[in-house]
Amino acid sequence: MQHPAEHSPLGKSSEYVSQYAPELLFPISRTTKWAELGLTASTLPYQGVDFWNCYELSWLTPSGKPVVAIGEFAIPADSPNIIESKSFKLYLNSLNQTAYADRAEVEAVLTRDLSACAGAPVAVRVRSLDEVAAEGVAALAGRCVDDLEVSVNDYAHPRPELLRCDVNEAVEETLYSHLLKSNCPVTGQPDWGTLVVDYRGPRLDAASLLAYVVSFRQHQDFHEQCVERVFLDLQRLLKPAKLTVHARYVRRGGLDINPYRSTEAITPDNRRLVRQ
Structure with a gap:
């Protein structure tokens, strides 16, 4: 299409x-x-x-x-x-x-x-x-998952089946990864970003989140839809009491795009990250 x-x-x-x-x-x-x-x-x-x-x-x-x-x-x-x-x-x-x-x-x-x-x-x-x-440059709160060991061999499409959680343990935490990459659906040019997940609900397995983020690597979609897809996949898995997903994308052509999606009314911090 x-x-x-x-x-x-x-x-x-x-x-x-x-x-x-x-x-x-x-x-x-x-x-x-x-x-x-x-x-x-x-x-x-x-x-x-x-x-x-x-x-x-x-x-x-x-x-x-x-x-x-x-x-x-x-x-x-x-x-x-x-x-x-x-x-x-x-x-x-x-x-x-x-x-x-x-x-x-x-x-x-x-x-x-x-x-x-x-x-x-x-x-x-x-x-x-x-x-x-x-x-100045903003520093993210929460835990970076990028140093965790994961095995990934499929980069064509997001793989929500990789996500896992512990339904017996409820937490409130923020996890983030700088390894988000997707491609423009029209030009195929790479879009680089940092993904942040802030939630309250069953504990999300951090390594599974990292593997899931990496599975976007050859996925073609706009920034906004990538964040919405992550939000929906996590919402289905966790059924959280609250969930905010946002991405800070690296600028291209003098513009950066930073989508925020949340179950809550939020006041996002729009200060740039180090790569922006």
């Missing part, structure tokens, strides 16, 4: 437009991928947000002097559409030679255009380099 992004600019030669062009934004309905996971907009078992961070944001002042900044865009996990990443980059580049009165005007333009494309309100913050630098 043709992927919904096949009609987008992704994987195609594109002219880089340097004057404001909101028509460059390309929405992709979440419905198709939700259906693959057995979900609909009315049956989502999670809430959450997709944080996009842009490190190549620039525009002109009224006097013609360039400004550089870092943009943060929070797209609701239940929005009708995701925004195709190359179209997002092309759109952001179209601000490069466009003059704006101040940062507030840039934020207003971005909020309007991105919300229209996503089909839901998108929260936008445009920050100076000093503001972001002051936050």
Whole structure:
């Protein structure tokens, strides 16, 4: 079946437009991928947000002097559409030679255009380099599972059958792995990330989680759907009292994408990790 992004600019030669062009934004309905996971907009078992961070944001002042900044865009996990990443980059580049009165005007333009494309309100913050630098690099809480010994020989598709838990022991813990890798479903380019699982329920076997994460290595899907697949597989296994799954992906093309999915109302920490 043709992927919904096949009609987008992704994987195609594109002219880089340097004057404001909101028509460059390309929405992709979440419905198709939700259906693959057995979900609909009315049956989502999670809430959450997709944080996009842009490190190549620039525009002109009224006097013609360039400004550089870092943009943060929070797209609701239940929005009708995701925004195709190359179209997002092309759109952001179209601000490069466009003059704006101040940062507030840039934020207003971005909020309007991105919300229209996503089909839901998108929260936008445009920050100076000093503001972001002051936050530093975040350190993850919890236990890293990457030093555990596992045997893996199948990397083509996620293998939820690898996951195991101890139903006789209830815990509340956070586990994470830096070994998440998947591939873009259109271009085949690698997407690298860190996966974090925070839960309360039967103890998840940490080695089995690592093997499961590694099984994504040749899987083709967008960042958002990879995290949703992990969330659903863990929810089926653990039937947890609470579950949050998120991934911090390495930036590509000046953008990083960080999906969060949770049974709880959460306020995610969007500080970057060392690889971002």
